Amino acid sequence: MSAQSPGFVPEGSAVSLPPTFVNDDERIRSWLLTTDHKRVGILFFVTTALMMALGGAFALVLRIEHLTPDRTIVDALAYNRLFTMHGVVMVFLFMIPAIPGSFGNFLVPIMIGAKDVAFPRLNLVSFYFYFVGAVVVLIAMQAGGLDTGWTFYTPYSVQSPSAVVPTLIGLFIVGWSSILTGLNFIVTIHTMRAKGLGWMRMPLFVWSIYGTSIIQVLATPVLGLAVALVAIDHGLDWGLFDPARGGDPVLFQHLFWFYSHPAVYIMILPAMGIVSEVVCTFCRKNPLSYRAIAYSSMGIAFVGFLTWGHHMFVAGLSTFDAGAFGVLSMLVGIFSAIKVFTWVGTMYRGSIAFNTPLLYVFTFLFLFVFGGMTGIAVATTSLDVHWHDTYFVVAHFHFIMVGGTLTAYFAGLHYWFPKVTGRLYSERWGLLAAALVSAGFFVTFFPQFLLGNAGMPRRYYDYPPEYQTLHVVSTVGSWVLASGMIITVGYLLWALKSGKRAGKNPWHSASYEWLTRSPPPPHNFDDTPVFATDPYDYTETGRLSHE
Amino acid sequence: MSDAKATHLEHFQDLEQQAHAARLGIWIFLASELLLFAGLFALYGAYRAHYPAAFGWGVDHNVRALGTLNTAILICSSYSVAKSVHMLRRGRPRFAAGLVAFTLACGCAFLVIKGVEYATHFREGVFPGGHGSFFLGQPQGLKVFYTLYFLMTGLHGIHVVVGMGLLVWLLSRILRGQLAVPHTHPLDIGAVYWHLIDVVWIFLWPIFYLTPGTF
Numbered sequence: 001m002s003a004q005s006p007g008f009v010p011e012g013s014a015v016s017l018p019p020t021f022v023n024d025d026e027r028i029r030s031w032l033l034t035t036d037h038k039r040v041g042i043l044f045f046v047t048t049a050l051m052m053a054l055g056g057a058f059a060l061v062l063r064i065e066h067l068t069p070d071r072t073i074v075d076a077l078a079y080n081r082l083f084t085m086h087g088v089v090m091v092f093l094f095m096i097p098a099i100p101g102s103f104g105n106f107l108v109p110i111m112i113g114a115k116d117v118a119f120p121r122l123n124l125v126s127f128y129f130y131f132v133g134a135v136v137v138l139i140a141m142q143a144g145g146l147d148t149g150w151t152f153y154t155p156y157s158v159q160s161p162s163a164v165v166p167t168l169i170g171l172f173i174v175g176w177s178s179i180l181t182g183l184n185f186i187v188t189i190h191t192m193r194a195k196g197l198g199w200m201r202m203p204l205f206v207w208s209i210y211g212t213s214i215i216q217v218l219a220t221p222v223l224g225l226a227v228a229l230v231a232i233d234h235g236l237d238w239g240l241f242d243p244a245r246g247g248d249p250v251l252f253q254h255l256f257w258f259y260s261h262p263a264v265y266i267m268i269l270p271a272m273g274i275v276s277e278v279v280c281t282f283c284r285k286n287p288l289s290y291r292a293i294a295y296s297s298m299g300i301a302f303v304g305f306l307t308w309g310h311h312m313f314v315a316g317l318s319t320f321d322a323g324a325f326g327v328l329s330m331l332v333g334i335f336s337a338i339k340v341f342t343w344v345g346t347m348y349r350g351s352i353a354f355n356t357p358l359l360y361v362f363t364f365l366f367l368f369v370f371g372g373m374t375g376i377a378v379a380t381t382s383l384d385v386h387w388h389d390t391y392f393v394v395a396h397f398h399f400i401m402v403g404g405t406l407t408a409y410f411a412g413l414h415y416w417f418p419k420v421t422g423r424l425y426s427e428r429w430g431l432l433a434a435a436l437v438s439a440g441f442f443v444t445f446f447p448q449f450l451l452g453n454a455g456m457p458r459r460y461y462d463y464p465p466e467y468q469t470l471h472v473v474s475t476v477g478s479w480v481l482a483s484g485m486i487i488t489v490g491y492l493l494w495a496l497k498s499g500k501r502a503g504k505n506p507w508h509s510a511s512y513e514w515l516t517r518s519p520p521p522p523h524n525f526d527d528t529p530v531f532a533t534d535p536y537d538y539t540e541t542g543r544l545s546h547e
Numbered sequence: 548m549s550d551a552k553a554t555h556l557e558h559f560q561d562l563e564q565q566a567h568a569a570r571l572g573i574w575i576f577l578a579s580e581l582l583l584f585a586g587l588f589a590l591y592g593a594y595r596a597h598y599p600a601a602f603g604w605g606v607d608h609n610v611r612a613l614g615t616l617n618t619a620i621l622i623c624s625s626y627s628v629a630k631s632v633h634m635l636r637r638g639r640p641r642f643a644a645g646l647v648a649f650t651l652a653c654g655c656a657f658l659v660i661k662g663v664e665y666a667t668h669f670r671e672g673v674f675p676g677g678h679g680s681f682f683l684g685q686p687q688g689l690k691v692f693y694t695l696y697f698l699m700t701g702l703h704g705i706h707v708v709v710g711m712g713l714l715v716w717l718l719s720r721i722l723r724g725q726l727a728v729p730h731t732h733p734l735d736i737g738a739v740y741w742h743l744i745d746v747v748w749i750f751l752w753p754i755f756y757l758t759p760g761t762f
Contacts, residue, residue, distance in 0.1 A: 246687025
């Protein structure tokens, strides 16, 4: 893709341009108290990106620690705290809020032709719930040294002398943010669509955010309850999950996973939405089946609520329950496979432009299928007994969360970078970094399948020397992965200041967000938008509507 | 002209769209609230299946008359708040304000009765978490029963207080003339939230007052 697209605006002409959401009011105060969904999206983006960096730094230390079987750089207690912080930060402070909070906030109103989300002030409140909760969580974990793992399993979490209560209070606050964001999106998508924009014409990213929002609204309160009960048990000694007082610790696991399994669909569904957008734009084709992608998002959102028991196959579930949860979990594989086949079918005989976002999507497809297939394997109860709590499971969910969600996150970051900033990043550096991230990821996590299958348990500080080779390979992979990300930060920051001007539609996409200027004006569109053509109309008509 | 413009926020096309968004928003929020209570109901179900005798005994120990009186009070309050929405839409804000005030009085009465019950429990030595002299020599299940009792009625009580705060705010807006035809939807939201409080109690009532014994 050359920068000389039809919408190309030469350097220096910026002065005459009408105001954008960025330079409309540049005071710090107007950013911090903004009700503009685009600015709230940027606030979410910056904060979640910092969380990713922090969680990634913890992961790098963990990997370095595993270079040798015994102590390498940290002691066992610090190790326990580090993997807890890595999990809590990555899951609750990065993966869950990242795509809905940043891309969702920025794009959903534009994609449906609205001026803002339905409740703009609530949207800002939602950001501050997230921000305050995140600060509380980080301070608590740093000062009090949480060592329960991100799952807070009772009875240990009730007895652990570390900062369980403040951390859970922080997570409870973050949960509010998640619920309110989801609520805002559901109402926005229902009530704020531009005239004539029916459900079956919305960009697919909006569908995926819709499915995600339903999960956020319905599952998060149960997590809030579960962590509140643990905090009460820990702080007030009510013993609701304490066997010594008639409680049942396994019930906590049920409550926890009732949220935290759907939570992985909060992480992957928006990522799938990004993939749908990128595939169509860079293959210049309408999706093989719009309905298949839209409905399978809803299918995943629904079935996702019925699979939580697969985390508890070895926690005393009855054979019947375990079998039922196993089969229900496999249904997710069917919906996911529908999506993957549809994406690949969309590429078939498309006019493929091999840009950075699409390279990330190829990585996504490969890693996600890999992670998905191993997911079917661990949903099989007999196999899961062998793999439970080993690196096999660690590798499986990192293939989905990092190999899936994070690569799609990077695809979306590059795809919408010109729209958000009005600048183009360097395609050459982008492709290089994407290649490093993809290769680095695979080298980091593929050996962990082998380690887990060979018996390496997760969350263990020491390991027998025969596992060392694979651990070293994994650690080296993590450095490649990190180098790709650091390069990405470098060239994107450079592009932010000095990149070529992007124009309104550098990718020649047919989707709606490219109908407005880059960066968009404060109220998204200069004139009331008319979405005359479908968002994936790559015929002559569709092209002309974007002129 | 300026009045008509002031009735809807800038990012909506018209007041109808704004009202639709607000109503849908509160229903979605109620769905979220229901799931919050659902977690506790699930715990209750699991523990009751585990300790049928103790739970049956605990239900029997609670004062059925007080629980039933509170149910009646909340149903009355749900009626009055629904009627107030109706009256506001019909253009009778003073009548609507009176009905909201009556609803608030019902909320107070509910909390007073609940407080009397709690005071009785504490005097008997019944505290959450199996603390208190009452539980000496009693089965484990009874401790779990009262922990859940305090958790669920306590969480419900917090919702009553929040709902009353919402109604006080709406009442003041009605009295200041800020809620009047066609701008009536904020009262819908308060009313719908108040109904949730009622509905949750309708389910707490049988599990804590009406179903002694084992099944």
